[in-house]
Structure formats: structure tokens, C-alpha cells
Amino acid sequence: MLYIKQLDTVRAIAAILVILTHWLPIPYIQYSGFVGVNIFFVLSGFLITRILFEHRNEAEESGISKLTVFKNFFFRRALRILPIYFLMVFMLYLFGSNVDPKTDSELIYLSTFTINFHFYNLKYFGDLTAQCWSLAVEEQFYLLWPWVILYINKKYLLHAILAFILIGTTSQFFINDFEYGYLPTYTCFDAFGLGALLSWVMVYRPHLLNKTYKVLHLLVILSALLLAGRLSGAIGVPMPIRTLVSVIALWVITYLMYKSQTNEIGFSFLFNNKLLLFMGKISYGLYLYHISLPYIVWAFAKYMKPYISSLADNYLFYVFANVSLLFLVPWLSWRFIEKPFLSLKKYFVYQKAATPTPARAAV
Template sequence: MDHIKQLDSIRAMAVLLVIITHWFPEGHWLNSYTSVFNGVDIFFVLSGFLITTILLVNRNEAERIGTSKLTVFRNFFTRRALRIFPIYYLTLVVLYLLGPLTESNIRENYLYFFTYTSNLYFFEQQQWDGMLSHLWSLAVEEQFYLVWPWAMLYLNKPYLLPFIFISILIGITSQLFLLNQDFGDILTFACFDAFGLGALLAWVRVYQPSFLPKLFKYSLALALICFGLQILRVMGQSSYLVLPSRTLTAVCTLSVIAGIILYKERQLPVLSKVFGNSSLLFIGKISYGIYLYHLMIPYFSYGLLGSVNAYFWPLGSELFIFYLVRLENFCLLILLSALSWRLLEYPILRFKTYFEYQNDKLYQPRKILL
């Protein structure tokens, strides 16, 4: 299954939106963009699409050549673990050792973070926990990985599409039901609409590729409506909303991914100039590290940067220093994430070759671009 590089640009855009959300005050003009499109929700749709595509393609091949679906699941989860676990647990160990310096309760509540259940911790406590707060989405992703593969691998094929639609409805209704419940939208089942919409695109891509042009056309029309509804929500006209913000963002994201898949081989200006931008592609490649470290770096760097800036920029205005500190933190974040990718993540990912989905010599994979 070949890699679609433009999807890295979507990752980059998503992680940049997350950084803006956490690094800039709520009323800042940049946060108007994050209010329309939430970066975490974009990640959820992308995960739903990629994971479901991988599972369905390898399910089909396992059935064709007569290998075990359990092997597919085992290798899928092992490959996911090689991608996610190393720097996640290394980061947690470092933060645990630093203890009070992190200004968090990691030592008292380490079990939640080490078991990928921090979203339940934040829901129970009804509050965030400093530099650890963003880990809720990684917990949701991991819980999704534990549940979703079983359905995609073992449900009878006629039930796959209904199951995906039911999952989308569960996500939508859960958010509506928990609308007045603080932190209700960080529970895993409340994110199933985003995962499910990505999975819907994957199902079409694998089983009904001829329908992809129509899906793109319909989703584009819906995306324009959803974008308008998001604008109304940001403007305070929430009475017009009939769907949660996450669902609106997910529909828009589905439309973009569908367009990339459909027109990836054509030299369209938008695809080549925006989604083919080398800087975005690089940020997307190291986006996992960027997301993991982005809320931690400012906690440790602001004091040092304040002293350095006061020495080199003694006459700098408050507004100048405000943006300078964030630019410096962004450079530190990119540097740390690039080193993390080159020295830790990439070398570990080479072990994926020992966990191929199909090891049978008769295996000739159908080429699905990812």
C-alpha cells in the first residue's frame, strides 16, 4: 500500500491548529481559525480513514490466501505500538522523574497516563492537568485501536457499512446528549462520528471505488454547508446548529481527503501548491512528536527565553516579545521533534518489516494508496 504524501500536509495543518489553540489566548485572532476547524478532530478523521483502509485491505488478502485474521490484528497492533509507544512512554518516564517541576499531578495519577485512559481521568476530575492535558486525544486513539479492528476484521462484510453508519450516529448522539456535560466530548464514543466518517471513506475506497467521485461531490456540497454552520457558530449564532462542531469539521475533512485521493495524480494547483508544500510535508512527517511535545516545551522554556530576550531585546515591546517567544518555542519544538524522528522514531519503525500483515509467498497485495 503506497503512501499518499499529501495526507502528511493534512497532519501538518491539524497539528498547527492544535498549537495555535494551546499557545495563543482564546480571544486572539489566530484562534478564530481553530474555532472553525479543530485540529484534533481532523486527526480523528484521518486515523479512521487510514486504519480502516489498512484493516479492510488486509482482511481481504487474508481471506483470499487463507491466512489468519488474528495474525492481521496482532501485526496491526504491533506496528501501531512501534509507532506510538516508544516516545510516548519515554516522555512519561521523564516527566514522572521530574515530578513537581512539571506542575502536574503525574506522580499521583500516573496510572491513567501509562494505560492510555487519561481522557477518563480528565472527565472524572472535570479539569485539565497542565502540560499533560493534550494526552486525552492519544488515549482516545488507543482505545479506538483496541475496539475497531475486531469489527473491521470479523464482522460479515454486509454488516460493515451499517456498523460504520451506526458508529457515526453514536458519536453524534453522544455529543448532543452530553452537550451540557463538561468534558463529555473527550470520551471515546463521543469521537466515533469523526472516526466513522473517515472509515466511511475507507470503505468506499476499498469496496466501491467507482462511487468515490460521487462521494467527493456529495461530501463537498455538505462540507460547504458545514463550513457555513461553523462560521455561524463562531459568530455566536449557535441556534442554527443541528450537528456538533466535531461532526461539521469531520465532514469538511472527509471532503478534503476524498479530493486528494481522487485527484492525486492530476496536477491541480491546490494539490501541488498547498498539499504538496515541502514545509507542510516535513511538519506532517514529524507531527506525532510535535503534538506530543508542544504543550510541554513552553512550561520549561518560557523562563529561560524571558531572560534571554530581556538581554538581547531590552527595548522590545510587549507585543513583540509575545510573538518572539512563540516563534522561539516553535523553533525549539520543530528541532526536538525532528531529532525525535531521526534518532528514535524512524529507527524503531524499521522493525515493522518483521511484522508484515501477510507473510505467505502467494501474497500479492492490491495496491491501495495511503
């Protein structure tokens, strides 16, 4: 799968929506994080499933064990996700309780990627760990999905994907608590499944991509109308909100994949925006670190107040410091931690290629 740089813009937009939720918790904006998280889920479902499809096909053609494919997939994912994640967990172990006393009780759930169920059961979000529930869901998806994609008979792959979408969609009709009801993993299956469905089309039915894109035009309009009706109160019946948001995200990703085949991607000001492309590249760090940065700035200002008395009350200082760290810290993380670990992926190649292969999407 060729690297489509515009997907980095999608990542950046998703990260920005999540950051806005935590940095500007005001009406309407506070729901942007829900949209951003679901964009990440659909994108992960698409990219991860396509990687698994392609390497399953290669394994079957070359005689490589599917277990080898799973092993390499797992270690490559671990190199991408775990280093800075557990660095964050370690820093929370050292300093987190100074900000939020509940942090100590969360460490075991953070370490086992089960924090989404912890938040769901106790009905709260951690001050420093609220963003981690979706990472737990992603990791649970990574543990389950390869077994489905690699080992189910090919003729049932579409059935399995549709079943996941159905499970995720129907489960949302029984959600009574919008704030916490979407945290269990099974309520997210539809978002991952919709991304996986696009992968299935592109790998096994590429001639249907054009038709898929046109069908999504209609589904996006319907989804937008249903969302507007539900959120405004005009529609009072339960709705699968995550599914509706995920359909819109899928439409954007499908547009990029469809148009990339003929180099006709429009909206260049958006999808080729250099700042957004940069933010997309460091989006994992943006997502992971952003919630802690205001606390770091506040602690620094408090420490410096005896020396610069006006600093702690200077609003512009907080804005400048937070935005600066928002870019600086994830970039440093990418350059000096994530990138060196990602270079170790060369030891977990899916198969030895006779000729160089195109660069794969960075996921």
C-alpha cells in the same frame, strides 16, 4: 495503499491548529485545537480502516488467520505510538511535578491511555498533558476497531460503520459542556467512522468515489453554514459540532484521494509545500512535545538570568527559542527514536509477499 504525500500536509495543518490552541490561548484561536484533533481522528479512521480492509481481504484470499492480522496490526501500531509516548511519560514522572503538581496523579491514567476520562470526570486539563486525551482516544480506537473490521461479516461492514457514525453524532446532542463534553471516546466515533466510510467506498465501491466527492461538496456547505450559525449564536439548538467539523476534514481527504488517482491535485502551494510536508512527517513529535517546550525555554532562561540578566525579559528570545525547539526536538525524535523503532515493522509483516509491495502511508 500507495503513500500519498499530501496527507502529510493534512497532518501538519492539524498539528499547527493544536499548537496554536496551546501557545496562543486567545478567543477563536483557542478552538482551532478542536478542529485539528478531529482532522487527526478522521485521517486515522480512514487510514487505519483501509489498512485493515486490505489485509482482511488478503488474509481471506491466502488463508492467513485474522488473529495474525490483528497481532501484526497491534504491534506495528505499538512501534509507531508507544516509544516516544512512554519516553514523555517517564520525563513527566521525573520532572513534571516541578511545573504542575497534578502531574503525579495523572501518570496512571497516562500509562493506561485513560486520561481522557480522567479529565472528563474532574473537568480540567493538565498543564503538561492536555494534548494526551486525544492519544488516549486513538489508542482505545486501535484496540476496538480491528475486531469490528476483521470479524464482522462483510455484508454488515457498512452497517457497523454507519452505526459508529450515528453513535458519535447523536451523543453530541446531549453534551452540555463544550469544553469537556467531547472527551469521552464514544463522542469521537463519528469522526473515526466518517474516515472509515471513505475507506469502505475506496476498497469496496471505488466507482462511487466520484459521486462521494460531489455529495461532500453539498455537505461541506451545509456543515459550514450550521457551524457558523451555532458558533455565532444565531442557531440556539444543540448541534453535533464534531460531526460538522469532521465532514469538512473528510471532504479535504476525499479530494486528495480522488485527485491523486489522476495526478490532478491542485493547491500545490499548500499540499506540496515542503515545510508542511516536513512538519507532517514529524507531526507526532510536534503534537506530543509542543506543550512542554515553553516550560523548558522558561526554565533555561530563569537558570541563565544571573549570567545574562536581560534574557528572561527578552520576548524575541522566547519566540526564537520556542519555534526552534518546535522543529528541532520532533526532528531529533523522528531521526533517532521513531525511525529506528519503525524499522522493526519488518518483523510484523501481514503476509510474505512474493514481490515487493508499494510503500504504505506512514500512519
